[in-house]
Structures are given as structure tokens and as C-alpha cells.
Amino acid sequence: MKMKTKWLAILLVLGLVLAACGGDDAADTTEAETPDTTEAETPDTTEAETPDTTEAEAMILTDIGVDLEAGTITVGLLSDLTGVFSALVQPVVTGYEAQIEAINAAGGIHGLDIILEVRDTGYSVDTHVQQYNEIRDSVVALGHSTGSPHTVAIKDQLAEDDMLAIPLTWYSGWSDPALNANLVPHGTPYCLESMNTIGYIVSQNPDAATIAIASNAGDFGQDSAQGAKIAAEALGLEVVYDGEAKINAADEATLAEVANGIIGSGADIVWVTTSPGAYSGIYGQALAAGVLATWSGSFVAWNFGFLGEESPIRDAIQRDWIFAYPISPWSADTPGSAAARELIQAYDPDAPAYEYYLEGVVEAQLLEVILNAAYDSGDLTRAGVLAAAENLEFMSWDGLAPDQSFVGEPNDIVQRTVTIVRPSAADLEAGGSGLAVVEADYTSDIAAAYQFDKTCFDAFG
Amino acid sequence: MTSGLLILAQESTVVPSEFGRMVVNGISLGAIYAILALGFVIIFKATQVLNFAHGALSAMGAFLIASFATIINVPGRWMEGSPVWLQWVLSVVFALVLAALIGMALERMFLRPMIGEALFAVAIVTLGIDIIVRTITNDFIGQTSRPMGDPFGLKTVGLGCANGGFIGEADLVELCTVRIPWTTVFQMILTIALVAGVAMFFRSRTGIAMRATAWDQEVARAQGISVGRIFATAWAIGAVMAAIGGLFISMFPRRPGGVDTFTAFFAFRAFPAIILGGLDSILGAIVGGFAIGFAESAASTYLTFGFLGTGFGGVVPYIVMLLVLLIRPYGLFGTEEIRRV
Numbered sequence: 001m002k003m004k005t006k007w008l009a010i011l012l013v014l015g016l017v018l019a020a021c022g023g024d025d026a027a028d029t030t031e032a033e034t035p036d037t038t039e040a041e042t043p044d045t046t047e048a049e050t051p052d053t054t055e056a057e058a059m060i061l062t063d064i065g066v067d068l069e070a071g072t073i074t075v076g077l078l079s080d081l082t083g084v085f086s087a088l089v090q091p092v093v094t095g096y097e098a099q100i101e102a103i104n105a106a107g108g109i110h111g112l113d114i115i116l117e118v119r120d121t122g123y124s125v126d127t128h129v130q131q132y133n134e135i136r137d138s139v140v141a142l143g144h145s146t147g148s149p150h151t152v153a154i155k156d157q158l159a160e161d162d163m164l165a166i167p168l169t170w171y172s173g174w175s176d177p178a179l180n181a182n183l184v185p186h187g188t189p190y191c192l193e194s195m196n197t198i199g200y201i202v203s204q205n206p207d208a209a210t211i212a213i214a215s216n217a218g219d220f221g222q223d224s225a226q227g228a229k230i231a232a233e234a235l236g237l238e239v240v241y242d243g244e245a246k247i248n249a250a251d252e253a254t255l256a257e258v259a260n261g262i263i264g265s266g267a268d269i270v271w272v273t274t275s276p277g278a279y280s281g282i283y284g285q286a287l288a289a290g291v292l293a294t295w296s297g298s299f300v301a302w303n304f305g306f307l308g309e310e311s312p313i314r315d316a317i318q319r320d321w322i323f324a325y326p327i328s329p330w331s332a333d334t335p336g337s338a339a340a341r342e343l344i345q346a347y348d349p350d351a352p353a354y355e356y357y358l359e360g361v362v363e364a365q366l367l368e369v370i371l372n373a374a375y376d377s378g379d380l381t382r383a384g385v386l387a388a389a390e391n392l393e394f395m396s397w398d399g400l401a402p403d404q405s406f407v408g409e410p411n412d413i414v415q416r417t418v419t420i421v422r423p424s425a426a427d428l429e430a431g432g433s434g435l436a437v438v439e440a441d442y443t444s445d446i447a448a449a450y451q452f453d454k455t456c457f458d459a460f461g
Numbered sequence: 462m463t464s465g466l467l468i469l470a471q472e473s474t475v476v477p478s479e480f481g482r483m484v485v486n487g488i489s490l491g492a493i494y495a496i497l498a499l500g501f502v503i504i505f506k507a508t509q510v511l512n513f514a515h516g517a518l519s520a521m522g523a524f525l526i527a528s529f530a531t532i533i534n535v536p537g538r539w540m541e542g543s544p545v546w547l548q549w550v551l552s553v554v555f556a557l558v559l560a561a562l563i564g565m566a567l568e569r570m571f572l573r574p575m576i577g578e579a580l581f582a583v584a585i586v587t588l589g590i591d592i593i594v595r596t597i598t599n600d601f602i603g604q605t606s607r608p609m610g611d612p613f614g615l616k617t618v619g620l621g622c623a624n625g626g627f628i629g630e631a632d633l634v635e636l637c638t639v640r641i642p643w644t645t646v647f648q649m650i651l652t653i654a655l656v657a658g659v660a661m662f663f664r665s666r667t668g669i670a671m672r673a674t675a676w677d678q679e680v681a682r683a684q685g686i687s688v689g690r691i692f693a694t695a696w697a698i699g700a701v702m703a704a705i706g707g708l709f710i711s712m713f714p715r716r717p718g719g720v721d722t723f724t725a726f727f728a729f730r731a732f733p734a735i736i737l738g739g740l741d742s743i744l745g746a747i748v749g750g751f752a753i754g755f756a757e758s759a760a761s762t763y764l765t766f767g768f769l770g771t772g773f774g775g776v777v778p779y780i781v782m783l784l785v786l787l788i789r790p791y792g793l794f795g796t797e798e799i800r801r802v
Contacts, residue, residue: 087603087722246771250723252715252730253775256486256761264479276606277721284714288617288642289482305606306718310531312614313717352605 063381065140073371073380074115076139078131080146083123088356089146092168093118095360096143098347103364109371121146125153136161141385143367144168148219152460158182162382164389166363170326171219173455175410184389186366186404187326188415190220190298191227191456192447194271196418197296197324198231199444201269205294212267214243214258216274219459221245224273224298226456234446241265249278259285270295276303280313287316299323304354307425307434317423322438324418327362327401329355331432332419332440334399353433362401369395402441411452416443479762481639487758492648493709495750497731498738499659500702502746507671507695510572511584515703516728517594518564522704523711523720524598525556530610546612557701564700565693573689595725606718609711613643644712651705656747667694703728733778737785739795748793753778
């Protein structure tokens with residue numbers, strides 16, 4: 001019995017060690033903070049901060065998350081590092097950290113280094129709220145908040161704390177003042193993405209007459225599906241299969257059911273909004289049944305692995321798939337894209353070409369502009385940072401993402417422009433992410449004319 | 462920048478027979494459930510352990526196959542010029558051997574020390590193994606999809622095709638009543654071969670020893686049977702079956718992107734098949750697997766009425782299982798336990 005107890009104890013310890021290797025909150029926080037503190041802060045403190053800090057102390061209002069003596073601005077990131085979207089969010093965080101390190105190396109925000117407090121939410125609303133409560137007394141703003149229901153869950157605290165947050169979600173509901181009081185949404189909302197992509201497909205193929213629509217339930221899938229329906233109505237497309245909210249990516253039975261619906265519909269255009277694995281599963285089953293159609297959906301469904309040499313659908317998707325991206329794809333020929341690529345490759349030479357790294361750069365650049373504006377106004381309090389964001393009249397990413405204004409009514413400031421892309425093995429082999437630009441800065445007539453005065457899909461009643 | 466996009470000239474879309482699709486999907490699902498159930502039952506039969514790590518083992522096995530076949534390309538990298546199918550088959554064999562070794566190692570490290578402990582406690586240990594193996598596997602899978610690298614591609618066998626050919630390799634734009642992906646044909650053939658292999662195994666010396674161990678460990682030990690070796694063998698076979706199940710899940714058309722973080726959860730869908738057939742019955746695993754596969758496929762095809770909600774096909778296997786258990790509490794082929802009360 002003693003022997004058994006000893007073995008059990010050893011196994012338990014081994015199990016705990018292995019589980020720790022999988023990544024947990026504490027480890028993520030350490031990973032994110034340590035490099036910033038050691039690599040970027042130290043040189044800035046000696047070279048640039050001392051004079052600026054003295055100047056700043058005299059002029060700048062601060063409250064929480066800004067330490068003028070230490071020369072730091074602490075910003076929180078609520079990220080899904082271990083949940084269902086971790087494969088997408090991890091590179092976003094890496095891109096964010098790369099850009100922040102570059103900002104700090106270039107002198108930070110007038111000599112103040114940005115410190116990232118990265119917290120893993122596991123894509124759980126409860127954990128998201130818990131992590132927010134843990135960092136709310138130490139950060140000046142949230143550099144991103146992952147997930148719509150998660151962000152909605154902390155909206156009251158955000159308002160109470162005067163806390164700015166950049167949502168890492170493209171839900172159209174951020175147009176609703178009741179939800180977005182403290183949010184700075186960037187990029188094209190899911191429903192406008194649908195209108196743009198379907199508008200583009202029909203502009204290239206005016207004979208298309210029918211469309212099949214399917215999606216996950218919730219803000220992401222149904223916002224996208226509603227946009228597809230709005231586009232279908234505007235373009236006179238008959239919806240021959242309506243699978244809105246019918247997909248559960250973890251439930252194979254729903255994939256088969258939706259695939260059956262699409263196969264039976266004979267649609268010219270198929271619009272599916274779900275995760276990459278589920279998307280490829282539905283597409284595969286339809287393909288096996290001989291379905292020929294133009295396939296699209298939210299860009300979230302894309303994974304460069306589909307274009308790998310060993311992928312059975314490598315050729316078929318180059319023929320069938322087309323997407324729209326809220327930012328420029330990896331290989332885009334713009335100054336902002338080139339700089340971002342160089343930055344990521346220098347920061348992590350092993351990083352694959354992937355747009356989610358660029359999304360992190362986009363968010364970090366937006367944060368930098370906001371913090372600089374707040375500093376320039378002499379107010380680095382939370383309220384000051386929030387005011388700076390709300391008064392940001394123009395933001396340019398040098399082509400990495402479409403230019404955007406953040407001042408005005410939702411209908412005036414919502415981003416309507418996307419980049420139309422298609423899978424390209426040639427792009428992947430040339431070192432890209434496998435997405436070739438078909439048309440940059442594209443806005444369909446439907447998206448341009450759409451009166452964006454309310455959310456396309458009300459997910460939070 | 463690439464200008465212009467080839468938008469498909471929309472031809473009349475091919476819609477094969479709904480019934481045909483249901484049957485083909487049922488065969489494919491049935492093969493997956495049967496193989497997963499087989500691995501689970503072999504471990505239970507030999508060791509009385511409910512292995513909740515079977516899903517994690519299937520994802521790990523599928524990832525090993527993807528790794529050998531595509532990522533590290535072993536032994537293909539040393540076999541240039543040899544047929545692609547041969548390279549792939551050898552990659553699968555290498556991966557299955559490694560999966561078997563890992564299965565044996567898990568048994569030795571985590572299960573062997575639990576011999577004699579309450580079965581409930583042992584089952585909980587397998588939950589721990591599931592978390593550990595799944596977490597490590599998912600970390601390895603990472604951001605990209607991991608295709609299996611099989612030589613079948615998108616090829617299908619067409620039945621009742623419009624060009625007059627009844628059986629032949631169908632082009633994707635060819636109208637056929639039924640289209641069977643070659644991957645499904647492969648699954649069927651391999652399933653039949655594995656069932657035959659397992660049946661023969663249980664007639665072999667080791668197989669008989671395994672049956673004796675399952676019947677009574679103490680008596681088996683008294684007869685000179687190495688119970689530890691039998692346990693290790695059972696876990697090796699279970700891990701191989703799980704890996705093959707993971708391979709089936711991760712192929713075209715079900716998951717052409719390959720193994721991903723959802724693969725591990727798929728195996729849990731085989732539980733109704735295991736219970737339906739009887740926890741300790743090899744025949745039950747096969748019959749239960751195909752019965753549940755067809756029931757789910759039929760429900761996903763025909764029971765799509767709005768009032769049933771979405772994904773009713775995923776509920777039907779449990780309804781079938783419950784109905785059968787009401788009549789036969791030990792499953793269709795399970796061993797009845799008679800207790801004096």
C-alpha cells in the first residue's frame with residue numbers, strides 16, 4: 001500500500017508538471033510581462049525616460065495604470081490563450097507584443113514604456129470577468145478584450161471605471177451606444193463583411209441567382225448570416241437554404257445536417273460562418289456529393305493549413321473559395337503591411353505568415369496613437385485616455401488596415417471597407433499566408449448604402 | 462496584387478440521391494464508431510477499466526499519423542521514387558507502432574499501480590490521462606490544420622452515373638446517384654480487416670490469455686499468465702484502434718483539414734455505440750457502431766424539422782441507446798451479471 005501511495009504521489013506531481021506545460025494564467029502573464037520588462041524597459045529608462053519623466057510629472061494628469069516615476073503605462077489584454085479561439089488569438093497577442101516592444105524601443109509614449117498585462121480568459125465569460133476584476137486596479141486601458149459576450153459582460157465595469165477597451169471581435173452591435181460606451185471598435189463588422197463579399201461575388205457573376213446561408217449561433221455567426229440575408233435581398237438572390245444558427249462546430253451531427261441542406265439546395269453561392277475545422281467539414285461533405293458553387297463566409301473560417309501540399313482540398317478551394325478581410329492579408333503590397341511583416345519576422349523568426357499577427361499590430365498601433373493623443377492633451381488618466389480615443393478623428397495604418405475615424409455617429413464612422421482575397425498556393429509557396437489580394441479597399445454598393453443605425457443582429461437583447 | 466477572380470460558371474448543380482448520401486455517411490460514421498468502440502471494449506474486456514482517455518488517444522494517434530505522413534515525412538523522405546501509397550501506408554504503420562508504445566507506457570505509468578484499487582478510482586485516473594494527453598496533443602497541433610496526407614484525395618466511386626457508367630471513378634461534376642469517397646471505401650475495408658484481425662487475435666494464445674485475465678485475474682495469474690503483459694497488450698491495441706479512429710475522423714470528406722482540437726471530442730460520440738453493443742462485447746462494438754452510425758446519419762438527413770431543433774442527429778444515438786437499455790440492460794451483446802439479492 002505504501003508503494004502504491006508513493007507511485008500515486010509521483011504520478012500526481014508528474015501530472016501537475018505536464019498540466020503546467022499546457023499553459024495557464026500565471027504562466028501566460030509571466031511570459032508576456034517578463035520580456036517587456038527586461039528587454040524594452042531598461043534601455044528606455046536610462047536613455048530617454050529621465051528627462052521626459054520629469055517633464056511629464058509636472059504636466060501630466062494620471063490616476064491608475066500610469067507610473068510616471070517608474071516611467072510605465074500598464075495596459076491589459078484579455079485574451080483567449082487556451083480556449084476555442086486560442087489558435088487565432090495567440091498570434092494576435094504575439095503581434096501585439098512585437099509592436100509594443102518596437103514602440104518602447106523607439107522611446108515609448110513620450111518616454112513612458114507600455115507594459116502589457118496579458119490575461120488568459122480561455123474564452124470563458126466568467127473567467128473574462130474574473131480576470132478583468134483582477135487587473136482593473138492596475139491598468140489604464142484594455143488593449144483588447146476578446147469575444148463579444150465576454151466584452152458585453154464587463155461593459156458596466158468598463159463604464160464605472162472609465163476604462164477604454166479595444167474589442168477583439170467584429171460584432172455590429174458595437175454600434176449600439178448601450179453596448180459600446182467605452183469601446184473603440186475597428187475593422188469591418190461581420191454583417192458588412194457579408195454584404196461586401198456577396199456583393200463582390202455577384203458583381204463578378206451576375207448570373208448567380210441562389211444562395212445557401214449557414215452559421216454558428218450567437219453574435220459572430222448570426223451577425224454574419226444577417227448581413228448575408230440583407231445582401232441577398234438587395235441583390236435579388238433567393239435564399240434556398242437557411243441554416244442560420246444551425247452549426248455547432250463541436251457537434252458533428254449539426255455539420256452533417258447543414259451539409260445535407262446545402263447539398264440539397266443547389267445554391268450558386270454558399271455562405272457559411274463558423275470555425276475553420278467545421279467550415280472545411282461542411283465543404284468536404286458537399287464536395288464529396290459533387291456540389292459546385294462559390295463558397296464564402298466570415299474570414300475567421302480561413303486556415304493556411306488548407307493549402308498545404310498534403311491537403312486534399314488544396315486545388316478545390318483555390319477554385320471555390322473567396323473571402324473578405326478587415327485588414328490587409330500578409331502579402332499585401334502596402335507600406336504598413338511590409339513594416340508589420342518585417343516586425344513579426346524579427347520578433348519571432350519561427351512565426352508562420354498569418355494575418356492574426358498583423359491584427360495584433362493593428363491593435364497596438366491604434367493603442368499607441370490613442371495614448372500619444374492622451375499624453376498630448378496632458379491627461380493620461382483613464383478618462384483622459386477614453387476621451388482621446390473618442391476624439392480620434394483619423395487613424396491610418398499605412399495600408400495595413402483601412403483608414404478609420406472614431407468621431408461621429410455609428411453610421412458615419414463604421415468601417416465599411418474590406419480586402420477581397422482568395423486562397424492561393426502560389427502565395428503560400430512564396431512565403432505568404434496563402435491569401436492573394438483580389439481587390440484592395442473594396443466596398444460594395446450594399447455595404448456603402450446600408451444605414452448602420454442599429455446592430456444587424458441583436459445578440460444581447 | 463492579383464487581379465480578377467475565376468468565379469465558377471454555375472452549371473446545374475449535381476445533387477446525388479439523398480438516400481444514397483445517407484447510406485454512405487452512415488457507413489463512414491459506423492466505421493468510425495465501430496473502430497473506436499472496439500478499442501474501448503478491448504481495454505475494458507481485459508482490464509475492467511473504463512478508458513475516458515480514448516478520445517485523447519484518438520487525437521494523439523491522428524496527429525502521429527499526420528506527423529509521420531506529412532510533417533516529418535518518415536519513411537517517405539528515404540523512399541523517393543516509391544509509390545506514394547506505399548510511403549503513406551508505412552507512415553501509418555510507424556505512427557501506429559508509436560501509438561501502441563505510448564499506450565503501453567501510459568498503462569505502465571498510470572494504470573499498473575492502480576491494480577486492485579476501486580474501478581471508479583481507476584476510471585478517474587483515465588480522466589486525468591485524457592486531460593494530459595489532450596493538452597499536449599493540442600499544443601503540438603498548434604495553429605494550423607494537419608491533413609492526413611493520404612493518397613485518396615477527393616476521388617469518389619460513382620454509382621448510377623449520368624454518363625451511363627454504373628461504377629467508376631466519378632469526376633466531381635459528373636452526375637451520379639451515389640458517390641462514395643475512396644476514403645470511405647478505405648475505411649470499410651480496413652474496418653473489416655481489423656474486426657477479422659481482432660477475432661483471430663482472441664483465438665491466439667495471447668488472446669485466450671487476455672480472455673482468461675478478463676474472467677478472473679487471480680486464476681489467470683495462478684495459471685502462469687502475466688497479467689501485467691496482458692494489460693499492456695490491451696492498452697497497446699486500444700491505442701492503435703483509437704489512432705485509426707482518429708485517422709478516419711480526420712479524412713475527407715468529414716474533416717479534410719485533418720486533425721484539429723475537436724478530434725478528441727469526437728470519440729465521446731462513440732459511447733452510445735459502446736453501451737448499446739455491450740461494454741465487454743467485440744461483436745457488440747461492431748454492431749453498436751454501425752447501428753449508431755446509421756441512426757445518426759438517418760436522423761441528420763430526415764429528422765430536420767424545425768421543432769426538433771438543430772443537431773437532432775446527435776441526440777438520436779442516445780435515444781436508441783436508452784431504448785435498447787430498457788429492454789437489455791447489459792446492451793445487445795453484453796454479458797449479463799446475475800446477483801443474488
